[in-house]
Amino acid sequence: AQSVAQPEDQVNVAEGNPLTVKCTYSVSGNPYLFWYVQYPNRGLQFLLKYITGDNLVKGSYGFEAEFNKSQTSFHLKKPSALVSDSALYFCAVRDLGYSTLTFGKGTMLLVSP
């Protein structure tokens, strides 16, 4: 079985400050890890993924995520937040043996001016 936990329902950060959105996962094999962002009444936009290789993954809009196997974490980060980053962020995992994604419950990011 595979599962994802996003422990924070909401993250608040001031514009210009660094942001972190947390994600931990559980899989039986090697994980494929993803971050998606959803704006109101829109579908999900792909931000980045980790399949293999370098533990630090860089994605769209200045976001990056660090894969930590020992802590089973894949936290999303950005050095300097923008008000336009305010949205709902989903972490997702896919075990190599599964064809489907399992999503976390989502974390609302609010960036204040």
Added chain:
Amino acid sequence: GAVVSQHPSWVICKSGTSVKIECRSLDFQATTMFWYRQFPKQSLMLMATSNEGSKATYEQGVEKDKFLINHASLTLSTLTVTSAHPEDSSFYICSAETSDSFITDTQYFGPGTRLTVL
């Protein structure tokens, strides 16, 4: 690249009618398409997985006779909500993935369809 469209973006229908939602991959061939349902302020719930030319695989608890899925081509999948009721009102999102090695392993999502059943 890897653009997925959905049509319509929103639909309002009367209870008892059927509604068809289309999902298209615009610039790649989608070997597999997925249909999700999302309730307000909640995560995505996978409804079914469809592969081109074969029957869809439904998740536990999803009524296959109510939510008809057809994946007739490598660029089109449809979800038909039959005899819709108010409790079917939701945000339906499709996604697609491809065996293309350049963008494989990633699901690309459509913009979603808001269904309201009166």
